[in-house]
Amino acid sequence: VELEEVVNLRMMDMVEVGEDHLVGEVVRLKGNRGYIQVYEDTTSLKAGDFAYTQGFPLYVELGPGLLGTIYDGIQRPLEVIKNEYGIYITRGVHVSSIDRQKKWHFSPTAEIGKAIVSGGVLGEVQETINLKHLIMLPPNLSGILKWLAPEGDYTVEEKIAVLESSDHRQAEVYMYHRWPVRTARPIQNRLPINQPLITGQRVIDTLFPVAKGGCVAVPGGFGTGKTVVQHQLAKWSDADIVIFVGCGERGNEMTDVLLNFSQLISPRTDRPLLERTIFIANTSNMPVAAREASIYTGITLAEYYRDMGYHVALMADSTSRWAEALRELSGRLEEMPLEEGFPAYLASRLAEFYERAGNFQTCSGLNGSITIIASISPPGGDFSEPVTSHTKRFVRSFWALDRELANARHYPSISWTESYSEYLDDVKQWWHTHINQEWETTRYAIMELLQKEQKLLQVVKLVGPDVLPQTQRLILDICSVFKNAFLQQSAFDKVDTYTSAKKQFLMFNAILKLYEKSEELVKKGITIAEIKATQIYQDILRMKTTYTEDDLEKLEQLLVRITTELEEINVQI
Numbered sequence: 001v002e003l004e005e006v007v008n009l010r011m012m013d014m015v016e017v018g019e020d021h022l023v024g025e026v027v028r029l030k031g032n033r034g035y036i037q038v039y040e041d042t043t044s045l046k047a048g049d050f051a052y053t054q055g056f057p058l059y060v061e062l063g064p065g066l067l068g069t070i071y072d073g074i075q076r077p078l079e080v081i082k083n084e085y086g087i088y089i090t091r092g093v094h095v096s097s098i099d100r101q102k103k104w105h106f107s108p109t110a111e112i113g114k115a116i117v118s119g120g121v122l123g124e125v126q127e128t129i130n131l132k133h134l135i136m137l138p139p140n141l142s143g144i145l146k147w148l149a150p151e152g153d154y155t156v157e158e159k160i161a162v163l164e165s166s167d168h169r170q171a172e173v174y175m176y177h178r179w180p181v182r183t184a185r186p187i188q189n190r191l192p193i194n195q196p197l198i199t200g201q202r203v204i205d206t207l208f209p210v211a212k213g214g215c216v217a218v219p220g221g222f223g224t225g226k227t228v229v230q231h232q233l234a235k236w237s238d239a240d241i242v243i244f245v246g247c248g249e250r251g252n253e254m255t256d257v258l259l260n261f262s263q264l265i266s267p268r269t270d271r272p273l274l275e276r277t278i279f280i281a282n283t284s285n286m287p288v289a290a291r292e293a294s295i296y297t298g299i300t301l302a303e304y305y306r307d308m309g310y311h312v313a314l315m316a317d318s319t320s321r322w323a324e325a326l327r328e329l330s331g332r333l334e335e336m337p338l339e340e341g342f343p344a345y346l347a348s349r350l351a352e353f354y355e356r357a358g359n360f361q362t363c364s365g366l367n368g369s370i371t372i373i374a375s376i377s378p379p380g381g382d383f384s385e386p387v388t389s390h391t392k393r394f395v396r397s398f399w400a401l402d403r404e405l406a407n408a409r410h411y412p413s414i415s416w417t418e419s420y421s422e423y424l425d426d427v428k429q430w431w432h433t434h435i436n437q438e439w440e441t442t443r444y445a446i447m448e449l450l451q452k453e454q455k456l457l458q459v460v461k462l463v464g465p466d467v468l469p470q471t472q473r474l475i476l477d478i479c480s481v482f483k484n485a486f487l488q489q490s491a492f493d494k495v496d497t498y499t500s501a502k503k504q505f506l507m508f509n510a511i512l513k514l515y516e517k518s519e520e521l522v523k524k525g526i527t528i529a530e531i532k533a534t535q536i537y538q539d540i541l542r543m544k545t546t547y548t549e550d551d552l553e554k555l556e557q558l559l560v561r562i563t564t565e566l567e568e569i570n571v572q573i
Contacts, residue, residue, distance in 0.1 A: 001042060003051050006034040012057040012182065017042075018049040019450045020092030021412050023074065024289070025058050028333060032245035037329060039074055056180070057111075060297055062304045063095040063156045063176025064104045064125045064133045067241070068274045070258065071097070073282035073294030089286075093440045097174055103153040106135065106160060106175065110145055112412050118142045118186065119307055119363030122161050122173065128275040131240070135160065135310040136364065138177040139186050146170065181272035181296035185303040189361040196427040197313065197371050198530060200236035203414050203487045206443060208421040210397045212239070212311050213359030213369035217391045220401025221381030225413050229399070230315045232491055233373055234410075235264055235273060236498045241305045242277045245298035248291050248321025251283045284321070292325040299356050302370045309366030313373065314357075320377040323387045339386050347390045354385070354394040383418075396422040412487050416450055435505050442509050446482060449515065453479040470522045477528055480517040484512060485541050495545050506555045507543060513559055514540055526569055536565040 001017055001024065009015075013026045015036050022045070036051065052159035060075045070078045072089070075097045081089055085540045108123040118139045120229035127133035147162040154160060154175060161173035179185060193211040210216045210281060220226045227249065232331060234242045234257075246254040257279070262271040278301055282294040295316060302312040316322070330343035338344050359369040372394075378385045381403055392398060398420050424440075431439040452475050458470065465473060486508055490496045499507070518531050531537060539546070539558065 001036040001038055001045065001051075003034040003036060004032060006032050007374045008055070009034050009053060010055075012055075012180075013055055016052045017268070018045045018051075020044075021052065021094065023094075025293075027329070033258070035049055035333070037289045037332070039287050039293075041287070053426055056178070057182065058293055058296075059178040059180045060180055060300050061176055063098050063154070063174075064127050065098045065102060066129065066278055066301060066304075067127055067276060068278075070279040070281055071297070072286065073247075073280060073290035073292075073297060075280075075297055077387045078281060098156055100155060100157055104175065104284075105152070105154055106149060106154050107151050108148050110148055110161075110489075110518055111385060112145050112148050114145055115144060115454055116145050116163070117363060121364050122148065125175070128271070130269045130271055131276065131310075132308075134364075135175050136307060137163070137173060139363065141165075141173070143171070179291065179300060179304070181300045184356050185300070185307060186363055187360045188363050188365070191359045191361055191367060193359050193369075193423070193426050193429055195359075196423070196501075197311075198238045198501050200500070201235050201412060202414070202489055202499050202504050202507070203412055204399065205499075206486075206504050207416060207447070207503060208397060208399055208414065208419050209427050210371065210373070210421065211359075211423040211426050212371055213357060214371055214397060215354045215357050215395040216371075216373045216397040216399060217376055217388070217395045218373065218399045218401065219378055219383055219388050219391075220406075220413070221378065223405055224381070224401035224403055224406040225411060226375040226377065226401060227317055228491060229401075229412050229414075230317050230373060230375055231257060231260065232497070233313065234277065234315050235261075237313050238311075239371065240276065240310040241302070241312045242273075242315065243280070243298050243302050243312065244277065244315045244317070245280045245282070245294055245338070246317055247280075247282055247294050247319070248284050248325065249317055251285065254279075254281045254283055286324045288328050292322060292329060295322050297317070297369055299370070299372075301351065303356065304366035306360060306370050307362045307364070307366070309362065309368045311371070316372065316374040318375040318377045319353075319391065320375075320387050320478075337501075342386050346386060347393070350387075350390050351394050351436055354391075381481050389538075407451040410483070411491060412489060416447075416487065417454060431501070435501050436509075438509070439505055442505070442512055445512055446508055449475055449479055449482070449502050470528060471519060474515070474518055474522055474528055477532070478511065478518070481537075481541060482508070482511050485544055489544070493545055495548050499544070500549055501537050503547070503549060503552055503555065506552065506559070510540055510543065510555070510562065513562045518563055521569060522564060530569055531566065534569065536561050 011026055015024050022038050022040045024036040026034055027037045028035035080095050092473045102124045106123050112124045120137045122135045125133045138317045143163045143165040146164045149160040156176040159172045163171045193213045196209045197212045218226050225449045234244050261273050266273050280298050282291050282295050305312050327342050335343055342495045357370045357372040376389045377390050400418035402415035428440045
């Protein structure tokens with residue numbers, strides 16, 4: 001939409017256009033003309049309609065009541081819209097992002113007369129049973145606390161504090177505030193990344209771990225399981241808060257997420273998972289401009305909870321759809337396209353997004369982190385396309401999804417040959433301290449076997465497995481056990497869907513012990529068929545579903561049985 005006679009309008013300001021007050025933002029200013037990208041259908045707009053602006057860029061409202069809510073790309077609560085307007089989002093809908101009527105029990109913690117820095121904590125609200133919501137000063141305010149509301153129940157629009165700045169101006173503070181989505185919230189310091197994000201998915205935690213505060217790319221062609229991987233991480237990762245951004249995905253996928261999450265119980269708190277989750281549902285049939293904004297809306301909500309000292313996991317599904325929205329908007333602005341039509345600033349926009357992840361010391365002195373797990377949908381599974389290749393520059397963990405594994409019903413279909421993680425050195429100390437000192441050496445031993453297997457498979461394709469010596473055929477068999485009993489994991493099995501860090505180590509350590517003991521026996525002349533016929537071999541194949549998290553002592557006994565039962569074969573021979 002083109003405006004004329006523009007006065008005091010700035011780039012990226014929010015604007016409402018026409019009689020229906022359609023929401024949009026300024027994308028170009030030229031002379032006395034402004035160009036508005038509207039987030040909604042512009043049918044029935046006509047020349048001569050007025051435009052209105054508050055003078056703010058696109059912002060989100062931050063305060064109690066965000067958790068468990070389903071928003072669209074510009075933070076309109078979809079359930080409220082459904083209740084008030086019906087199942088479709090009608091044009092010009094304006095609803096508050098945060099419930100203005102609900103009262104929250106506010107407990108003050110700051111002291112009157114003391115100086116409070118930007119982001120300082122005034123008090124707290126029990127947002128859910130297991131999560132305290134800290135009421136903080138907006139990042140652009142600081143000064144002497146002149147008045148603080150007593151403990152009691154307040155709505156988000158009721159005054160809870162009065163602040164006096166250095167120039168003796170007074171400012172009223174409420175339980176909510178607004179923040180522009182494209183501006184990163186300030187921090188005090190970046191901290192080293194040293195704690196893993198435990199996801200419960202064995203191939204991730206053991207082979208390609210991600211640290212809290214890290215960035216991961218999950219590329220894969222259509223049908224390789226990107227969305228299911230992100231669903232599992234949103235369900236089972238040990239983050240305090242999960243923000244799931246469905247950016248340009250099909251409506252039935254978001255419906256599946258919402259229906260599943262409403263029934264799930266967190267294994268750590270025994271409370272519904274919805275109580276720690278925020279959904280941003282911007283499906284493929286919603287406006288393109290709102291799709292481009294949805295990623296920024298999600299990361300700003302993540303920064304808000306990070307400022308309270310929480311570990312936040314942001315699931316972005318998918319950044320390819322976001323980049324396509326960027327390409328479409330760039331085309332409308334007649335900007336010069338580069339490779340595959342993407343704008344020249346694609347790489348810088350990706351960098352801005354991923355830079356907002358990390359482990360931080362907040363302005364109030366608390367420690368919090370944001371972990372970004374972003375899926376990519378390269379056309380035809382081509383990892384050399386611009387979005388994937390640029391993303392690899394800014395992430396340190398890469399979980400490549402393999403179509404052959406997906407077609408073989410191997411879930412998760414994360415390729416152990418193309419994937420990598422640079423967080424190993426950062427998280428190994430945590431594994432050594434909390435799980436076992438042999439974690440790194442055992443992992444490297446397993447990875448070495450997988451690499452040997454890849455070379456042997458090339459030989460097998462040429463001459464067949466029968467010509468290989470017994471020691472090399474043993475490697476193929478053990479790697480097959482590792483793939484089926486460890487790497488393959490069922491999202492629908494109650495026992496197998498989640499595996500704790502302790503159980504993961506016991507499982508792959510058992511497989512390695514089986515290999516070491518079997519190799520000794522093979523060198524003594526015992527055949528692989530005799531080893532595979534033992535009960536212990538069969539028990540290891542079934543251990544992922546046989547032993548629950550309460551049976552870890554029995555799983556430890558499995559290691560002892562490997563030595564004793566395989567020795568019996570040696571004695572019989």
